[in-house]
Amino acid sequence: MRSEVDAPHSHRVFFALWPDDEAVSQLTALGHALAAKGGRATRPAALHLTLAFIGSVSAAQLEMLRALATGVHSDAFELSLDRLGFWPQRGILWAGCRQPPTGLRRLSDGLVTALAGAGFAPDRHGGAGRVPHVTLARQVRCRELPRLETPIAWRVTEFVLVESHLHPSAASYRALAGFSLADAGAA
Numbered sequence: 001m002r003s004e005v006d007a008p009h010s011h012r013v014f015f016a017l018w019p020d021d022e023a024v025s026q027l028t029a030l031g032h033a034l035a036a037k038g039g040r041a042t043r044p045a046a047l048h049l050t051l052a053f054i055g056s057v058s059a060a061q062l063e064m065l066r067a068l069a070t071g072v073h074s075d076a077f078e079l080s081l082d083r084l085g086f087w088p089q090r091g092i093l094w095a096g097c098r099q100p101p102t103g104l105r106r107l108s109d110g111l112v113t114a115l116a117g118a119g120f121a122p123d124r125h126g127g128a129g130r131v132p133h134v135t136l137a138r139q140v141r142c143r144e145l146p147r148l149e150t151p152i153a154w155r156v157t158e159f160v161l162v163e164s165h166l167h168p169s170a171a172s173y174r175a176l177a178g179f180s181l182a183d184a185g186a187a
Helices: 021-034 059-070 102-117
Strands: 011-017 049-057 077-081 082-089 092-097 133-138 152-155 158-165 171-182
Touching: 011 059, 011 077, 021 133, 049 059, 049 102, 049 171, 059 158, 059 171, 077 102, 102 152, 102 158
Parallel strands: none
Antiparallel strands: 011 049, 011 158, 077 152, 082 092, 092 133, 158 171
């Protein structure tokens, strides 16, 4: 098996939801407030909710992923992040949903089913606890988790195929393609 270091033409990819500008602003402020006593807040451009992490793929597989995603159909939906969570082993503070909306479950299930049917082995929600979440801060030490008084919400109208590049300080992301969700109200 080749590693990313051995495969210079591979692409490290995943499918994700990107929050709108208002949600990014709220998530950024929350991340900075939570990391104020130690830790590193997630950069605004890196805030996302992973649907399915794929890993390293070839250029041909990347094209397969683009084609596959065009066949995944789901309605647009409201996503409301209404709880905070903490994974102490990794020092990760995150925002997630107490009850993931039906639209998120349908999109995630449809995407994972299509990926598995094409021979990919996706990791739902990026692994960390298998909970749909947006990472707010890393390297945090947290004794007590505050309540999220006001949910942070946005209307999800597309999902994105993203390439990530790992750096010593943080990962950087580049959207490769966006895939629109149907607007259930526009019929």
